[in-house]
Amino acid sequence: MKIPLLWVSSIAASLVAIGVVLQVYLVTAWIFGETDAIDVHRGLGNIVWLLEILVLVVGLVAYWSAWREIGVSASLAVLGTIQIMFVGDLDDPGSGSAHGLHGALALFVFLVALWIGCRDLPRRGRSAAKEA
Numbered sequence: 375m376k377i378p379l380l381w382v383s384s385i386a387a388s389l390v391a392i393g394v395v396l397q398v399y400l401v402t403a404w405i406f407g408e409t410d411a412i413d414v415h416r417g418l419g420n421i422v423w424l425l426e427i428l429v430l431v432v433g434l435v436a437y438w439s440a441w442r443e444i445g446v447s448a449s450l451a452v453l454g455t456i457q458i459m460f461v462g463d464l465d466d467p468g469s470g471s472a473h474g475l476h477g478a479l480a481l482f483v484f485l486v487a488l489w490i491g492c493r494d495l496p497r498r499g500r501s502a503a504k505e506a
Contacts, residue, residue: 391491427451443493
């Protein structure tokens, strides 16, 4: 039961990391004049956030009573939610610092997602070897 959950956690976290890279590309394209890119950025952001929540839920089930591991899984969803809260109003030129925090926190979301994606890869192999 734990091995499929670790697969889901690893894949979902890896998709979050890939999604963050794509979002950086999209917001950069928007800054340089591609007007539709911001809408795609927002839509992809919703998908990435749902994947972060999935990592949390799967982490709760897969690592039940291993609170440190659950904390790592939860940190992705918490950090991602905080990052979303720093989205500034695009029509307000005075909200640049909020946009800056939103972008800076994306780096940490990427790193935590990468950490979780890699964290579950070795465990999956060791768990399979123990069950064989």
